[in-house]
Amino acid sequence: MALIVDKQQIFLGRFISAPGPNDLLIREGAVLVSSTNGHGRIEKTSWTVRSSDEALRLFNVGNVSVIHSPMNGFFFPGFIDTHIHAPQYPNAGIFGKSTLLDWLTTYTFPLEASIGDEGPAAESAVVANGMPAEATNGQPNKKRKVEPLSRAKTVYDKVISRTLSYGTTTASYFATISVPATNVLADLAHTKGQRAYIGRVCMDHPETCPDFYRDETPEQTIGSAIESIEHIQNLDPKGNLLAPIVTPRFAPSCQAESLARLGQLAQDRNLRVQTHISENTGEVELVKTLFPDRRSYADVYDHAGLLTDRTILAHAIHLSDNEISTIVERKSKVSHCPASNSALGSGFCPVRKLLDAGIDVSLGTDVSGGYSVSMLESVRQACLVSRQLGYVNGGEKKWNIGVTEGLWLATVGGAKCVGMEGRLGGFEEGMFWDVQEIKLDDIDSAEQGVGCRGPVDIFGWENWEERVDKWVWNGDDRNVKRVWVGGRLVHERR
Amino acid sequence: MALIVDKQQIFLGRFISAPGPNDLLIREGAVLVSSTNGHGRIEKTSWTVRSSDEALRLFNVGNVSVIHSPMNGFFFPGFIDTHIHAPQYPNAGIFGKSTLLDWLTTYTFPLEASIGDEGPAAESAVVANGMPAEATNGQPNKKRKVEPLSRAKTVYDKVISRTLSYGTTTASYFATISVPATNVLADLAHTKGQRAYIGRVCMDHPETCPDFYRDETPEQTIGSAIESIEHIQNLDPKGNLLAPIVTPRFAPSCQAESLARLGQLAQDRNLRVQTHISENTGEVELVKTLFPDRRSYADVYDHAGLLTDRTILAHAIHLSDNEISTIVERKSKVSHCPASNSALGSGFCPVRKLLDAGIDVSLGTDVSGGYSVSMLESVRQACLVSRQLGYVNGGEKKWNIGVTEGLWLATVGGAKCVGMEGRLGGFEEGMFWDVQEIKLDDIDSAEQGVGCRGPVDIFGWENWEERVDKWVWNGDDRNVKRVWVGGRLVHERR
Numbered sequence: 010m011a012l013i014v015d016k017q018q019i020f021l022g023r024f025i026s027a028p029g030p031n032d033l034l035i036r037e038g039a040v041l042v043s044s045t046n047g048h049g050r051i052e053k054t055s056w057t058v059r060s061s062d063e064a065l066r067l068f069n070v071g072n073v074s075v076i077h078s079p080m081n082g083f084f085f086p087g088f089i090d091t092h093i094h095a096p097q098y099p100n101a102g103i104f105g106k107s108t109l110l111d112w113l114t115t116y117t118f119p120l121e122a123s124i125g126d127e128g129p130a131a132e133s134a135v136v137a138n139g140m141p142a143e144a145t146n147g148q149p150n151k152k153r154k155v156e157p158l159s160r161a162k163t164v165y166d167k168v169i170s171r172t173l174s175y176g177t178t179t180a181s182y183f184a185t186i187s188v189p190a191t192n193v194l195a196d197l198a199h200t201k202g203q204r205a206y207i208g209r210v211c212m213d214h215p216e217t218c219p220d221f222y223r224d225e226t227p228e229q230t231i232g233s234a235i236e237s238i239e240h241i242q243n244l245d246p247k248g249n250l251l252a253p254i255v256t257p258r259f260a261p262s263c264q265a266e267s268l269a270r271l272g273q274l275a276q277d278r279n280l281r282v283q284t285h286i287s288e289n290t291g292e293v294e295l296v297k298t299l300f301p302d303r304r305s306y307a308d309v310y311d312h313a314g315l316l317t318d319r320t321i322l323a324h325a326i327h328l329s330d331n332e333i334s335t336i337v338e339r340k341s342k343v344s345h346c347p348a349s350n351s352a353l354g355s356g357f358c359p360v361r362k363l364l365d366a367g368i369d370v371s372l373g374t375d376v377s378g379g380y381s382v383s384m385l386e387s388v389r390q391a392c393l394v395s396r397q398l399g400y401v402n403g404g405e406k407k408w409n410i411g412v413t414e415g416l417w418l419a420t421v422g423g424a425k426c427v428g429m430e431g432r433l434g435g436f437e438e439g440m441f442w443d444v445q446e447i448k449l450d451d452i453d454s455a456e457q458g459v460g461c462r463g464p465v466d467i468f469g470w471e472n473w474e475e476r477v478d479k480w481v482w483n484g485d486d487r488n489v490k491r492v493w494v495g496g497r498l499v500h501e502r503r
Numbered sequence: 504m505a506l507i508v509d510k511q512q513i514f515l516g517r518f519i520s521a522p523g524p525n526d527l528l529i530r531e532g533a534v535l536v537s538s539t540n541g542h543g544r545i546e547k548t549s550w551t552v553r554s555s556d557e558a559l560r561l562f563n564v565g566n567v568s569v570i571h572s573p574m575n576g577f578f579f580p581g582f583i584d585t586h587i588h589a590p591q592y593p594n595a596g597i598f599g600k601s602t603l604l605d606w607l608t609t610y611t612f613p614l615e616a617s618i619g620d621e622g623p624a625a626e627s628a629v630v631a632n633g634m635p636a637e638a639t640n641g642q643p644n645k646k647r648k649v650e651p652l653s654r655a656k657t658v659y660d661k662v663i664s665r666t667l668s669y670g671t672t673t674a675s676y677f678a679t680i681s682v683p684a685t686n687v688l689a690d691l692a693h694t695k696g697q698r699a700y701i702g703r704v705c706m707d708h709p710e711t712c713p714d715f716y717r718d719e720t721p722e723q724t725i726g727s728a729i730e731s732i733e734h735i736q737n738l739d740p741k742g743n744l745l746a747p748i749v750t751p752r753f754a755p756s757c758q759a760e761s762l763a764r765l766g767q768l769a770q771d772r773n774l775r776v777q778t779h780i781s782e783n784t785g786e787v788e789l790v791k792t793l794f795p796d797r798r799s800y801a802d803v804y805d806h807a808g809l810l811t812d813r814t815i816l817a818h819a820i821h822l823s824d825n826e827i828s829t830i831v832e833r834k835s836k837v838s839h840c841p842a843s844n845s846a847l848g849s850g851f852c853p854v855r856k857l858l859d860a861g862i863d864v865s866l867g868t869d870v871s872g873g874y875s876v877s878m879l880e881s882v883r884q885a886c887l888v889s890r891q892l893g894y895v896n897g898g899e900k901k902w903n904i905g906v907t908e909g910l911w912l913a914t915v916g917g918a919k920c921v922g923m924e925g926r927l928g929g930f931e932e933g934m935f936w937d938v939q940e941i942k943l944d945d946i947d948s949a950e951q952g953v954g955c956r957g958p959v960d961i962f963g964w965e966n967w968e969e970r971v972d973k974w975v976w977n978g979d980d981r982n983v984k985r986v987w988v989g990g991r992l993v994h995e996r997r
Binding site for chain 1: 592593595596597598599600602657658661665784845846847848849850851874875883886887888890891893894895898900903905958959960962964965969972973974975976977979980
């Protein structure tokens with residue numbers, strides 16, 4: 010898709026956002042977006058304007074294109090997915106009855122290994138783990154001629170297209186240990202115009218990582234990290250849309266020395282950090298065994314200098330109060346991944362407790378621990394899991410995350426966790442135009458069974474809060490008509 | 504849509520079904536369906552045939568149409584939704600942070616009341632409860648001329664079309680207390696060709712039912728029930744596709760006398776029964792207060808003669824071991840509604856325990872306690888909830904419901920619960936052709952963002968078990984290409 014960049018654009022219609030956990034803001038009006046160097050921000054807003062002519066007059070601009078969202082549509086801030094494993098996308102929905110640790114060895118490591126390096130070695134690693142490289146009755150086609158990194162290109166192209174089509178304008182991606190494949194992911198995100206943080210995965214613990222898929226030494230871990238970081242920074246020197254993120258997979262897969270050197274690297278170069286913490290009770294026990302000198306899982310990271318105010322910690326389900334205090338002090342962020350947590354039976358993240366403690370929380374799809382690239386599905390699951398957590402806690406309502414709070418986590422919460430608070434997640438002046446246009450079908454708009462009718466039925470008597478509820482609970486990519494990042498149109502559904 | 508009925512049809516391609524909880528059966532071949540009096544059953548099968556010519560020859564039939572499901576498609580038994588409230592469909596996704604009892608009074612009773620009788624009285628009842636009858640800024644349009652039962656026609660037409668489009672070939676519907684509106688639901692199901700059990704809702708307890716929405720007396724409760732039963736039996740005298748089902752809403756909303764008379768009615772006329780049991784802890788307490796002479800919730804129904812081998816009990820979350828034993832003895836069935844249970848924070852149904860005790864269990868969407876009409880969503884939620892239940896029980900794997908077991912519950916389980924075991928839910932000779940054709944998109948089949956591309960990405964290396972996993976976790980109505988009930992084509996996606 011061509012990336013269309015106007016110097017100025019006016020957006021006209023209904024604007025809905027969730028600036029607070031209990032604050033669903035529904036406004037009609039117009040927004041003027043100005044782009045300098047492909048970097049579109051909201052220059053002016055008016056919540057009284059109702060027509061193109063009015064908008065052009067009020068904003069005092071000449072020949073500017075006006076993008077109008079009609080009656081049953083609205084603009085909504087793009088979703089920010091703060092935890093997604095790009096190479097695992099082909100396994101979305103494939104996890105059987107596994108839990109975290111056997112899921113990694115059965116499904117995840119073989120797939121990730123196959124993404125990076127193509128050729129006989131990777132193919133046999135894949136086949137050995139039960140996943141045939143080709144759909145030829147389970148037998149690998151040994152004569153196939155492999156274009157270098159063709160699998161990475163296919164998978165990464167697909168996952169970026171899919172996430173954009175679901176309205177994800179920013180994603181914090183885990184890649185694999187392969188530098189060339191990670192660079193492919195960065196190149197594709199750059200070309201397609203998604204705002205993205207991209208991390209080569211570091212993992213080098215010989216006891217916990219498979220032979221076919223690990224860094225050899227701490228030197229290689231750091232060297233490869235730097236190689237990938239520099240590629241990404243060369244692509245987008247100002248970091249307008251793309252930035253590297255230091256990505257130790259999780260404590261159990263890293264040698265202590267590597268963790269410390271990655272912490273130092275993040276500090277030296279002022280980089281973001283992402284990793285996992287306390288997802289599964291077995292994992293928590295494993296960390297105790299592997300790091301007997303550390304007080305806790307959080308302390309492993311803290312000791313390595315990896316708990317910073319630019320760190321995203323995925324899951325954070327089984328933290329002690331001491332660990333929560335440490336995370337609060339360090340101002341590190343949490344990515345809550347409810348779909349994944351339920352799918353892998355990991356437990357219930359106590360989101361309310363984390364928020365009350367003062368931790369910034371956001372949502373992640375965690376593909377493919379999570380089965381869906383849809384952040385709307387993450388919003389739904391955050392609501393459902395919170396109700397279940399309330400039930401488990403004797404019916405306490407305080408745990409409840411409602412639709413508005415879920416949307417707030419998926420937008421403003423995400424912005425806070427990627428260090429873009431006040432610049433992403435709303436329609437205020439100065440904010441980037443990272444936006445999705447949502448359209449809900451009118452009950453009379455299409456014959457049942459014909460064409461591309463959307464999944465949400467509006468009967469006409471619902472108010473706008475109820476329409477948003479309906480969108481959240483039954484909407485999907487069919488409702489996402491257009492998506493912009495930094496003012497650029499990056500997805501359109503025809 | 505015209506209902507197309509061929510006398511004989513051949514279906515050719517891949518046939519997938521779940522005859523057992525751990526048995527995913529994947530076969531290629533052909534099936535001959537013969538229809539007598541619009542009642543299509545599987546006459547012959549062959550799992551060696553690979554072409555139309557072969558099939559025509561083997562089945563020894565002449566000019567018979569062959570319906571072929573291509574490479575990336577398959578036939579799957581239609582879903583059986585054993586618990587769905589048709590009039591609540593407009594509220595799908597609208598439930599706020601409520602739990603069962605306040606959800607009923609806030610959202611459900613006002614909507615249900617508005618379905619049955621249109622005119623000034625119903626309009627003001629609706630408006631009084633916060634739901635404007637028209638989308639005119641919340642003000643009812645008093646001058647609107649109302650066609651009798653127009654709302655019932657709109658809503659019921661929509662819910663049948665939608666459920667068919669998601670592959671639901673059989674549904675057990677709760678309607679409302681209105682006889683004319685319930686009859687509209689029956690008429691529409693009959694016209695559209697869905698297999699349906701339809702129950703006028705009985706509720707007459709003056710302490711728990713609102714004045715604007717209840718039967719006046721036990722006499723009216725029984726009289727109206729009979730009126731609706733006879734309408735449905737006149738529509739389909741042999742009960743080929745349509746049958747009435749005795750439907751006391753739930754114990755708290757019925758007078759003891761009404762329950763007893765409904766039990767007698769079901770026995771006298773050999774009718775199915777459906778109701779709710781033990782969904783919410785507050786509801787369980789309420790039953791204790793309202794029926795102090797009965798030993799338990801299950802005993803209230805048992806005492807009234809409502810626990811039969813043709814009874815479907817929705818939810819069954821908080822049953823005691825004694826209640827489970829009673830239900831086992833009476834051979835009553837359970838409809839597990841996981842999406843609803845999570846959305847309303849009702850708790851976790853111990854499906855494994857019920858199955859192990861010998862109770863037949865099926866799945867219900869429970870719209871609009873459940874937010875989605877999709878039975879595939881119910882399968883997903885059954886899997887997720889089972890993982891969470893395992894977590895809550897210290898990580899016990901025995902609670903796990905996998906994809907195959909979820910599909911088994913949605914098909915074979917449903918067949919057992921509606922008394923159609925061996926006649927619905929598979930591809931064996933003698934079974935009804937109640938089937939959905941599923942199509943998964945090929946990765947090369949469509950440009951991203953263009954047209955009606957499906958939600959499932961197949962990369963080409965997945966085996967068929969994995970493709971089924973992908974369908975279950977990310978599929979939706981876009982994957983349902985055609986749906987047949989009793990050999991009739993009742994839905995087609997173009």
